[in-house]
Structure formats: C-alpha cells, structure tokens
Amino acid sequence: MLHGSKRIISIQVRYYKPRRSLFLSSHVCSATFCSHRLKPIESDQPAEKNIVNLFEHILRQCSTIHQAKETHTQIIITRSDQYAFLAARLITVYAQFGFLAYAKMVFQGIPIEHKSNLLLWNSMLRATQSYGYFAESLRLYRKMRNVGIMPDGFTFPLLVRACASIGNLHMCKLVHGHVLVSGFQFHVHVANELIGMFGKLGFMDHARKVFDGMQFRSCISWNSLISGFSKNYNLEDTINMFKCMELEGMEPNLVAWTSLLSAHARCGKFEDVLRLFREMRLKRNGATAEAVAVVLSVCADFYMSYEGIAIHGYVITGGFQDYMFVNNSLICLYGKHGNMEDSSSLFRQMKAKNLITWNSLISSLAEAGLCDEAFEVFSQLEKSGDSMLQPNVITWTTVISGFSSKGRGNECLDMFRRMLYANVDPNSVTFASVLSACGELAILDRGREIHGHSIRSRLDDNILVGNGLINMYMKCGKLKEAQIIFNKLGDRDLVSWNSMIAGYGMHGFGEDCLLTFRQMVEVGQRPDEVTFVAVLSACSHAGLVTEGQQLFDQMVNMFSIQPLMEHYACMVDLLGRAGLLQEACDIVKNMPMEPNVCVWGALLNSCQMYKNTDLAEVAASKIFSLETRAVGSYILLSNLYAACGSWQNSAKVRMLAKTKGLKKNPGQSWIEVQNKVHTFLAGNALQPGLEEVYHVLGDLGLKMETGRYITDGNAELHEGLYNEDKLMVSANY
DNA sequence: ATAGGGTTAG
Numbered sequence: 001m002l003h004g005s006k007r008i009i010s011i012q013v014r015y016y017k018p019r020r021s022l023f024l025s026s027h028v029c030s031a032t033f034c035s036h037r038l039k040p041i042e043s044d045q046p047a048e049k050n051i052v053n054l055f056e057h058i059l060r061q062c063s064t065i066h067q068a069k070e071t072h073t074q075i076i077i078t079r080s081d082q083y084a085f086l087a088a089r090l091i092t093v094y095a096q097f098g099f100l101a102y103a104k105m106v107f108q109g110i111p112i113e114h115k116s117n118l119l120l121w122n123s124m125l126r127a128t129q130s131y132g133y134f135a136e137s138l139r140l141y142r143k144m145r146n147v148g149i150m151p152d153g154f155t156f157p158l159l160v161r162a163c164a165s166i167g168n169l170h171m172c173k174l175v176h177g178h179v180l181v182s183g184f185q186f187h188v189h190v191a192n193e194l195i196g197m198f199g200k201l202g203f204m205d206h207a208r209k210v211f212d213g214m215q216f217r218s219c220i221s222w223n224s225l226i227s228g229f230s231k232n233y234n235l236e237d238t239i240n241m242f243k244c245m246e247l248e249g250m251e252p253n254l255v256a257w258t259s260l261l262s263a264h265a266r267c268g269k270f271e272d273v274l275r276l277f278r279e280m281r282l283k284r285n286g287a288t289a290e291a292v293a294v295v296l297s298v299c300a301d302f303y304m305s306y307e308g309i310a311i312h313g314y315v316i317t318g319g320f321q322d323y324m325f326v327n328n329s330l331i332c333l334y335g336k337h338g339n340m341e342d343s344s345s346l347f348r349q350m351k352a353k354n355l356i357t358w359n360s361l362i363s364s365l366a367e368a369g370l371c372d373e374a375f376e377v378f379s380q381l382e383k384s385g386d387s388m389l390q391p392n393v394i395t396w397t398t399v400i401s402g403f404s405s406k407g408r409g410n411e412c413l414d415m416f417r418r419m420l421y422a423n424v425d426p427n428s429v430t431f432a433s434v435l436s437a438c439g440e441l442a443i444l445d446r447g448r449e450i451h452g453h454s455i456r457s458r459l460d461d462n463i464l465v466g467n468g469l470i471n472m473y474m475k476c477g478k479l480k481e482a483q484i485i486f487n488k489l490g491d492r493d494l495v496s497w498n499s500m501i502a503g504y505g506m507h508g509f510g511e512d513c514l515l516t517f518r519q520m521v522e523v524g525q526r527p528d529e530v531t532f533v534a535v536l537s538a539c540s541h542a543g544l545v546t547e548g549q550q551l552f553d554q555m556v557n558m559f560s561i562q563p564l565m566e567h568y569a570c571m572v573d574l575l576g577r578a579g580l581l582q583e584a585c586d587i588v589k590n591m592p593m594e595p596n597v598c599v600w601g602a603l604l605n606s607c608q609m610y611k612n613t614d615l616a617e618v619a620a621s622k623i624f625s626l627e628t629r630a631v632g633s634y635i636l637l638s639n640l641y642a643a644c645g646s647w648q649n650s651a652k653v654r655m656l657a658k659t660k661g662l663k664k665n666p667g668q669s670w671i672e673v674q675n676k677v678h679t680f681l682a683g684n685a686l687q688p689g690l691e692e693v694y695h696v697l698g699d700l701g702l703k704m705e706t707g708r709y710i711t712d713g714n715a716e717l718h719e720g721l722y723n724e725d726k727l728m729v730s731a732n733y
Numbered sequence: 734a735t736a737g738g739g740t741t742a743g
Contacts, residue, residue: 223737
C-alpha cells in the first residue's frame, strides 16, 4: 500500500536503477502529486509533459507485472491516468504481460469524452489482437467509428490483419472498402498488410495491383508479395518476383530467401530446396530458423536421412535449437525415418511444447505403425488439462488414420465417434481416413452415414473425400454409387481414375474397367504404374488376353512406364490363366529382375489350373527356396497333386508346410446385418449364432436336392482350400 | 507504435 509521495519515489528507486533523468523527474513527480489537479488528455504544459514522459519511461522498463501494477498505482495517485499517452502504454504493457483484462480495465476506465485519442484505440486494438481475438478487435473498430473517430495508418494494418486472420471474405472486402474510401490503399504499412491479406485469400491479382500502385515500397512489401505467390503454390511468380527484387536494386534478405525456399518445398522440388539452402547460407551468410524448419521437413518428407542429420548439426552450430518449430521439425524428421528413440528423446528434452510438438510425436508413432503408442500419447495430451493443448483436427486425424492404415477399422471409427463427441470438426483428411476404414471393413451403412456427414460439412466435392467415397463404395460392391460420385466429382485426379479402374477390375467387370481406362487416356490424364496393375489384373480375371497384351505393350511404348514386378506377375497370371503356359514361362525367363513369390505363385496357380505337374514343381521349388511363408503355394501344389490323383505327394507337401509351422490365413466371407459385419470361416461351426445359419443352410440344401439342383462336386475341395484340416482328410482318403 | 519467413494429419 502506498501512503505518500516519498514512499512512491522510494519504490521507484528500489525497482529501477537510479538514473539521472529519474532523479530529476522525481521532483516534478512529487510537485504534481501535491497539486492534485485533473489533467486533460492533451496538455502542452511542460511540467505535465515531463511527468507523463517519466511514467512512460518507467513503464517501458518494467520487467514484471508487479512493477507495472505499482507504476500504475502511482499513475492513478498522481491523476496521470487521464493522459491518453500513458493509458495507451499501460494497455500495451499489461497485454505484454498476459493481463488483457487489466488492459481492458484501463481502456474502459477512460471516460468516453476523453477517448478521442487514436493512440488509445490503436493500442487497445493491438492488445486485443495479440491474444488472437480478431472478431473482438473488429467490434472495437465499429465502436470507434460509432463515436466518430477516423482510423489512421496504424489502425488499418491492424484491421486488415484481423479480417485476414478470421478469413471471412465479406469482412475483408468491407475493410478493404474502408481503406479505399480513406485513401490509405498505398500507404506503405496498410498496403503491405493488404498484400498479405490478398495473398492469404488467394487473390494474387489484387495483391499485385496494390503492390504496383505503391509509390514507396519497403522490403516488407516485396517479401509480402513473394510469400503470397509462395503460399499459393505459384513457383514461377515467386521466382520472378525474387529476381525482380534483385533487379530493382533491393537485395533479397533472409526472409525473402525463406519464402523462395518454401515455394520450392511446397511444389515438391526437394533438390532445389537443398541447393537454395546452401546458396542462401553462402550468399547471405546465414539462414533463418524458419528456413531451417522448411528444409528439415523436406528432408523428412523425401526420406533424406543423411541430409537431415547434417542439418540437425547446423541447427546446433547455428544456434537454432531453442526454436520450438525447429524442434518440431526435428521430431518429425527422426520419426518419419523410423528413429523413434531420437524422435521421442527430442520431445522429452523440449522445455516448452505446443500442440504441434505433440502432434509431431503422435504422427511419428503412427507413421512407425505404433498406433497403440500414438493413442497413449494422445490420451496423455487429452488429460493434460491445458486448454491450449487440447487435441485439434490434426491430432484426432493422425490417430484415426493411424488405426485406419493398420487395418484396425473399428478402433478408427470409434475414435471418429469420440472426435465428433469432443466437438472437433472433421476435415477432408479425416473423412478420407474414415472412409478408407469403412471400405476395408466393407460396412456400407456406416460409409453412407459418413457420406451424409461429409455432405453436411460441404466437403463431399473435395477431391480427397470424393476419392475416399469412390473407394468405399467400390469396396462395398456399390459400383453404381461409386460411378455417380465419380461423375459428380469436379476435378478428378490420378487417384480418382485409379480407384474407378481398380474397383471395376476387383469385381470382375473387365469391360467397364477398360472403358474407364480409355476415358482416362482420352481426357489426358496420364496413367501410372498403379493404373496398369489394375488394368492388367482386370484383364487376367476377365480372360481378356489380347487386350492385356496390348495394354502391357502400351504401358512400355506409349506411356514409357518401366514394368515393375507386379506387372510381370499380372502378365504371367493373364497368360497362365488362359492356358498359355509357354508364353507365361517366357515372361518369367525374360523379365529383367529376379522373379519374386508373386510371379512364381501366378505360374504355379496356372499350373494347378491346367494340371501341369512338371512346371508346378519348378515353380513351387523356387517359391520354397525364396523362404517365404507362402502357405498358399504349399496348398496349391498339394491340391494339384491331389487333382492328379497323386495323393501321397499331396500329403507330403501338406506335411512339409505343417512341419515348417506355416498356417494359411483362412479365407473368410462376410455379410453386413444391421450395421454389424459378420464373418464366416469355412468349417467353423463354433462361432456363436452360427447354429441357426447351419440350420437354414441344411433346409436350403434339402430343398436344392429335392428340387433336383445339382450341387457342385468341387465345392468341398474348394472349401478345403481355405481349411487345412478338412483338406488333410480328403487328401488321406 | 506497425509489418514479411515456419513446424503437425493424407
């Protein structure tokens, strides 16, 4: 508590190092304190100017909130709080110390008739915005205009920034209108913010117009324009403006270099990023932490482990190790390269962590396939209780897609439900992950529900979501619905076409598959390796031999795609299934790489179909020598022997597989009833609820027999393919 | 009394 002027001054001296100016002013201070006069906002009296300057000086020196509060008390006692200049400084200082509520109190404490000073409003606007309350700052601006105060060159940059941050196009246009009416469009700071705003909105032609109209440009103007082009993935104009800047005698600084780097990174030019980073360090004798983060993320994304570790070295020598976002990139770098030890130890060592830090660790774990660990860290984050560290869309989506890509669809969908319950809005990436899980699980009802949800979120025309929907409907056997989604999709990419082609192929619609492929080529979408795997395998399943051969030829000669192992396997399968075993053998002999299990397996399968025991033995011995756990091959060979009546050989192969401890992953069929998927295993009568099914099945069988339907004699053998024990019985027969 | 650059999910 303060009781008198002497005490006030002694506090000042205790808190701040005594300086000449401070001692001089203390006389003024006590003099003013004694006079107890209320001061108008603007005063030209020198004595009053002095006390205001003194307090302003003290406020600038405050390093704790307590010092600021003490000084504020003195300001009130001396009635100096009526000075707009001091009130503005108090607002700024309180905001800086994290006490926005105090800043507001200062602002509100000033009577409306004294609120004519723009500095006051600008300070309050800035204080509000520094907390991210952009909408509130715009409301404040309205209030300001309502009391008849006109904005100036300090107000407009704040306003432009506020509506750009909110991202509301209407607001942006409104504020831009105010700027135009006030004639501030080419004011350096206002124009710089406008360029930034248009860059963020993706209106680079507007940004360019503002830039071109400026009479004086600062390097910030150039950098804002360059970063606008970079943010909009316009590499060409980013480079052009960078060069223009040099030509006009403005040497691009480190910030301009950083934008140039990030433009290359965004466009996937990872080699150029590394080259430019070296050039930047040479020419400008250093780098920025932001540039380091960009380069690290490029090293992570393109699996350049060696370069990444070298840049980690530079982080330490260059003194960048205390930047949170640099460390976040490092966590991702090590995580993406499968080095979870270094990734998580970096996480542990970080003193200050933000949500991105947590997301980086979670995504590293998910990337490594450790979705349980990722979920564990997610739970820790959820329980942390920090309101700034609550899982966001990215956190949720990371865990959701982690489960999805591991084939744990039910956990994926559970997390999605929880996410909605937590009131976090899914985005296109979330929908894509969840739809993929629905496709894998083939749960049409849930897929449809999510389709509806994506429509309500107005994301159904997004390419990621569209592709997810096509894939989901295809996997659920709803080919027509997939086609409808595909037809409605505004811009289709390679994935959209591949999903359609693969979907038709998957369900044995060879003609539709080829038709879609031809349409794809017609509209100028270049097919890739994946397209040809889908098309070729469709041909082989539909028995379209000549078409398949032609397509293989087209792939190499028309589209200059080097055939991969998969394509050779498809060709062997295609020819072999058609009974052209010799041609299939030729492919195996002439292919440029050592055939793998899939290629030999395709050949073996064909041998089994056409009962070619000699060739089958060659293929089988190759497969067994490759030391894979290709159980299917043992079963195929065994079946072939059995089909040729060579029971002993058949049993021998079976036993061989058994002694090696190999067990076939049994084939399953499924049906979706009331949002639940029921799976069936051949010969598994132990499954609960199956008695009833078998009962119905028995009835049907009886009806079929009495109705003189002929049952397939091979059915039992076929079933045996999926059930080892059962086949062992038939083999020993 | 201002400003430009950055890191996380597919």
